[in-house]
Amino acid sequence: MTDYEALDAFTSHMQFVHVYIASFVSVTSAFLVVVHLASKQLPNLIANLALALYLFASIFFLVNFQRSFTMTIAIRDYMMSSNMSWYPAVTEPRWIMPSTMWIGVIVMSVLAAGAIWYFLSKEKVISDV
Secondary structure, three states, X not given: OOHHHHHHHHHHHHHHHHHHHHHHHHHHHXXXXXXXXXXXXXXXXXXXXXXXXXXXXXXXXXXXXXXXXXXXXXXXXXXXXOOOOOOHHHHOOOOHHHHHHHHHHHHHHHHHHXXXXXXXXXXXXXXXX
């Protein structure tokens, strides 16, 4: 693989990482808005469908975020072995990218769990009324 191909693969996978986290934030925001504004008007079937769709979308974005980041790290390691030290990601300490990936996975997991908790707490308030 040439230096150009390695750099292109690295930046392409890093763009996927950004797309997955931005998509996750968008889906979570939309889910929370629907839960907050319309939870009283939604029939149980539709509310449960929204929850299931959110759960599957969250898992999809979380897993793909982690996989794309893992591929990005592998490409960065290849760039290190190819002596591409002119690129900043190659010269930074090796622990930074994996730590960043796991921080992202943890944050996304906590946000998803929080959104689901909010949904369930709103549903409980509605059923108590």
